[in-house]
Amino acid sequence: MNSSALIHAVIDGVLTGSVYALMATGLTLIFGVMDIINVAQGIFVILGAYLSYALSVHWGIDPFVGLVITIPTLFLVGIVVERAFIGRLKGPEKTAMSILVTYAISLVIEGSLNMIFSVNDVQISASYVTKTFRIFGVYFAYIYVYGFILAAVLLTALYLMLYRTRFGASIRASLADQTAAALVGIDVKRVSTICFGIGIAVTAAGGMVFGATNAFNASTSYDLISRLLVIIVLGGMGSLGGALLAGILMVTLEDIVGVVWSPVWSIIAFYIVLVIVLSLRPQGLFGKQSARIA
Amino acid sequence: MTTLLSAQSITKAFGGVQALNLCSLDVEKGSVTGLIGPNGSGKTTLFNVVTGYVKPDAGTVTFEGSDITGARPNKVFAMGIGRTFQLTRIFGRISVLENMLVATQREESWLRGLTRSMSSKSELDAAMEWLDFVGIARLAKLPAGSLSYGQRKLLELAYVLVADPDVILLDEPAGGVNLTLINEISQKIRALNKEGKTFLIVEHNMEFVMNICDSVTVMHQGANLVTGTPAEVRSNPLVLDAYLGGGEEQDSIEEVANG
Amino acid sequence: MLQKKNLLWLAALAIALFVPSIITNPAYRQIAVITLIFTACATSWNMFSGYSGYVALGSAAFYGTGAYTMGLLAVHWHVPASGDMFWLVPVGGLAAMLVAIPVGLIALRVRRHTFVVITIAIFFVFQLAAINFGFTGGTGGLTLPYVPWLIQDYHIPFYYVALAILVFAIALSAAVRRSRFGLQLLAIRDDEDRALGLGVKVFPVKLTGFAMSAFTIGMCGALYAMMQGQIYPQFVFDPIFDISIALMAFFGGFGTLLGPILGGLILESSQQYLTVSYSNGSLYLILFGVLFLLVVLFMPQGIVVYVKEWWTKRQDRMAAASEAALAPGINS
Numbered sequence: 095m096n097s098s099a100l101i102h103a104v105i106d107g108v109l110t111g112s113v114y115a116l117m118a119t120g121l122t123l124i125f126g127v128m129d130i131i132n133v134a135q136g137i138f139v140i141l142g143a144y145l146s147y148a149l150s151v152h153w154g155i156d157p158f159v160g161l162v163i164t165i166p167t168l169f170l171v172g173i174v175v176e177r178a179f180i181g182r183l184k185g186p187e188k189t190a191m192s193i194l195v196t197y198a199i200s201l202v203i204e205g206s207l208n209m210i211f212s213v214n215d216v217q218i219s220a221s222y223v224t225k226t227f228r229i230f231g232v233y234f235a236y237i238y239v240y241g242f243i244l245a246a247v248l249l250t251a252l253y254l255m256l257y258r259t260r261f262g263a264s265i266r267a268s269l270a271d272q273t274a275a276a277l278v279g280i281d282v283k284r285v286s287t288i289c290f291g292i293g294i295a296v297t298a299a300g301g302m303v304f305g306a307t308n309a310f311n312a313s314t315s316y317d318l319i320s321r322l323l324v325i326i327v328l329g330g331m332g333s334l335g336g337a338l339l340a341g342i343l344m345v346t347l348e349d350i351v352g353v354v355w356s357p358v359w360s361i362i363a364f365y366i367v368l369v370i371v372l373s374l375r376p377q378g379l380f381g382k383q384s385a386r387i388a
Numbered sequence: 389m390t391t392l393l394s395a396q397s398i399t400k401a402f403g404g405v406q407a408l409n410l411c412s413l414d415v416e417k418g419s420v421t422g423l424i425g426p427n428g429s430g431k432t433t434l435f436n437v438v439t440g441y442v443k444p445d446a447g448t449v450t451f452e453g454s455d456i457t458g459a460r461p462n463k464v465f466a467m468g469i470g471r472t473f474q475l476t477r478i479f480g481r482i483s484v485l486e487n488m489l490v491a492t493q494r495e496e497s498w499l500r501g502l503t504r505s506m507s508s509k510s511e512l513d514a515a516m517e518w519l520d521f522v523g524i525a526r527l528a529k530l531p532a533g534s535l536s537y538g539q540r541k542l543l544e545l546a547y548v549l550v551a552d553p554d555v556i557l558l559d560e561p562a563g564g565v566n567l568t569l570i571n572e573i574s575q576k577i578r579a580l581n582k583e584g585k586t587f588l589i590v591e592h593n594m595e596f597v598m599n600i601c602d603s604v605t606v607m608h609q610g611a612n613l614v615t616g617t618p619a620e621v622r623s624n625p626l627v628l629d630a631y632l633g634g635g636e637e638q639d640s641i642e643e644v645a646n647g
Numbered sequence: 648m649l650q651k652k653n654l655l656w657l658a659a660l661a662i663a664l665f666v667p668s669i670i671t672n673p674a675y676r677q678i679a680v681i682t683l684i685f686t687a688c689a690t691s692w693n694m695f696s697g698y699s700g701y702v703a704l705g706s707a708a709f710y711g712t713g714a715y716t717m718g719l720l721a722v723h724w725h726v727p728a729s730g731d732m733f734w735l736v737p738v739g740g741l742a743a744m745l746v747a748i749p750v751g752l753i754a755l756r757v758r759r760h761t762f763v764v765i766t767i768a769i770f771f772v773f774q775l776a777a778i779n780f781g782f783t784g785g786t787g788g789l790t791l792p793y794v795p796w797l798i799q800d801y802h803i804p805f806y807y808v809a810l811a812i813l814v815f816a817i818a819l820s821a822a823v824r825r826s827r828f829g830l831q832l833l834a835i836r837d838d839e840d841r842a843l844g845l846g847v848k849v850f851p852v853k854l855t856g857f858a859m860s861a862f863t864i865g866m867c868g869a870l871y872a873m874m875q876g877q878i879y880p881q882f883v884f885d886p887i888f889d890i891s892i893a894l895m896a897f898f899g900g901f902g903t904l905l906g907p908i909l910g911g912l913i914l915e916s917s918q919q920y921l922t923v924s925y926s927n928g929s930l931y932l933i934l935f936g937v938l939f940l941l942v943v944l945f946m947p948q949g950i951v952v953y954v955k956e957w958w959t960k961r962q963d964r965m966a967a968a969s970e971a972a973l974a975p976g977i978n979s
Contacts, residue, residue: 186481205936462849481833
């Protein structure tokens with residue numbers, strides 16, 4: 095281990111972590127507003143990656159430009175999935191059933207992607223994926239910086255929408271208390287549908303960056319979803335700020351453990367941190383204290 | 389008269405909201421004590437502190453002379469303090485009778501539950517007797533979730549009674565219930581009180597409180613304001629001020645802080 | 648009525664005892680054993696998750712623990728490759744139970760939505776540990792002593808042991824449903840905080856249920872390992888295992904006694920059959936996913952409740968019809 099490897103790990107952690115934070119924000123938003131645990135988030139990321147890949151391979155569209163197409167596409171996919179399946183769930187076991195339903199959706203998408211693209215790994219290519227620059231004595235591909243900027247822009251846009259618009263206010267109200275939100279006249283059903291759309295739409299951007307920085311196939315989604323779930327639990331389920339911070343924190347930690355000890359330990363450290371944090375703070379870093387009353 | 393249950397100088401804040409501020413309350417053995425006050429004056433929070441659902445920031449709760457401050461709800465119940473909730477809480481997907489049986493084991497070790505059947509003959513009899521007492525014995529086999537609102541209130545009262553607690557805390561027993569049922573409930577309370585049960589009741593229905601209580605404590609802004617007989621309290625000018633002056637709906641704030 | 652019910656159970660058991668004589672193809676016998684194993688897991692999963700409402704999606708950690716306990720002990724204790732290895736099956740169960748206690752101590756402290764996710768996370772810790780620690784043999788797998796029974800009848804002893812485990816799981820689930828402990832689990836499912844306020848010691852009750860369910864699942868894992876003769880981390884610590892047993896329970900009827908049994912028998916046997924018959928994995932994923940969606944969306948309470956409600960409605964309609972026939976002129 096040397097210091098430049100450590101610097102590399104930290105910078106990579108922050109840059110890559112922000113992309114994970116974006117994907118996790120979508121997941122935690124869906125949980126917070128709807129009580130839905132969307133285990134299909136992983137496969138939607140891969141779907142987003144494949145869409146960007148297909149656009150760039152078949153039509154030569156730059157992955158970043160392609161987002162103009164892929165983000166609205168996944169938003170629509172999200173709306174359709176919510177209307178067709180998720181929105182129908184009700185009753186006391188809604189959350190548990192949401193896992194089964196979204197898992198089933200993820201199986202269908204996984205099977206379809208396997209049939210269309212085969213199970214061989216692919217990676218999105220562009221000039222900035224391979225071109226590097228030097229900072230603090232370590233080399234980085236431009237894609238990491240571009241990905242970070244993209245995640246930052248989208249997260250800022252998301253936060254502005256949530257905190258500066260009327261619709262955002264109704265989302266935040268639904269996050270705090272769905273029943274109360276319905277009582278003050280918020281159309282929680284519509285809010286839910288759009289939130290699901292937004293939660294899925296961010297995976298288009300996340301998936302594009304992921305697909306440009308990693309080789310992937312459909313089954314990569316398992317690894318992705320398990321990380322995203324850990325991130326939102328660690329941040330506190332339903333907490334947007336928690337997802338943001340935990341995303342960056344966890345990926346950085348993973349990278350650091352990877353260089354200090356070994357890559358084998360890095361992913362285990364990821365889960366061990368989760369277990370330790372939860373033993374001390376069961377509600378996660380920023381989660382709401384579990385209510386005994388009401 | 390001896391003091392059965394006592395809360396001394398209880399303080400509790402949720403975030404920035406001071407729900408209880410040096411609140412004290414004594415419940416005499418064998419009495420029916422009323423607890424009234426404007427919305428947000430901290431009545432339910434006091435209940436939650438006494439029954440172990442909320443840990444106070446400061447102050448002590450004693451029951452029969454022993455300190456129970458901060459004890460867990462199951463411990464508090466095992467000692468003989470039963471309560472109902474403002475928003476009635478029953479177990480919706482098991483039968484009415486099974487609801488009763490959940491509460492029949494207040495001092496039993498949890499290990500024992502593994503080896504014994506759901507109910508003994510005597511527990512079944514006791515459960516049916518109390519269901520009969522509140523008048524819903526014929527519904528025993530139905531899933532509790534299918535009961536009407538009033539029937540749920542009665543069930544909740546019955547399953548608290550089946551454990552034979554020494555003191556029973558009722559949170560708005562007359563809330564959202566029709567007049568006939570209100571009268572029925574107050575008759576039950578009187579009958580039980582005659583047999584020696586102690587009651588502490590939070591209620592907004594003044595007629596109900598004034599009719600049934602031996603002693604009434606008025607709460608205002610998280611503290612006890614006045615204590616006395618119903619007649620004394622009614623004529624106290626401070627009480628009127630409290631109701632007219634400080635009635636901002638702080639309940640909702642408290643809920644937000646809670647949840 | 649009760650008598651009739653018991654007779655039905657006995658009849659089912661009698662049929663189950665004769666299955667190996669009816670099915671003679673070893674491939675199909677293996678399907679039968681795996682079906683029993685999964686049904687036992689689903690029943691036992693439901694005994695905790697279905698009764699308490701705490702949906703655990705990391706039970707594969709216990710299955711894998713059972714499997715590796717069998718594998719490692721058989722190898723290191725030099726257990727002869729014979730029926731003696733069956734004695735390690737309950738040991739695998741015990742190991743899984745011991746593992747479940749610390750897991751439960753962490754996971755059961757949180758609200759149930761978070762619990763689901765934590766069990767998934769803890770499961771991944773186990774899977775990664777099995778892949779990365781040297782003593783498990785890593786991804787290369789672990790080879791067990793291979794019992795030299797004839798290929799034709801190799802699966803018969805496994806079948807009967809699996810059946811015994813299933814009977815044990817059903818009996819345990821039924822006994823729990825009738826015990827005070829089971830009532831407490833159901834009360835926790837409906838309103839945990841209220842149960843606490845009625846004297847139920849919720850934490851030890853939940854932990855006991857969790858550990859009990861891990862015991863049976865661990866035995867199943869151990870049996871599976873012995874039958875396969877070779878185990879790999881990615882197959883005994885398999886996330887699909889968790890989803891499958893949960894689906895079986897939901898398919899049949901979450902929280903009911905009969906539900907997971909029906910769900911397991913139907914789903915696992917058809918899944919195994921499809922895998923053996925069609926090799927196109929992707930098409931299979933799509934079909935399985937679609938079936939899954941149909942079940943959850945159209946029979947959200949499972950077959951058992953669905954059929955029961957249909958039956959009651961039918962009875963009501965018939966009763967109403969006969970009443971109407973008896974009282975002519977009043978309603979017309």
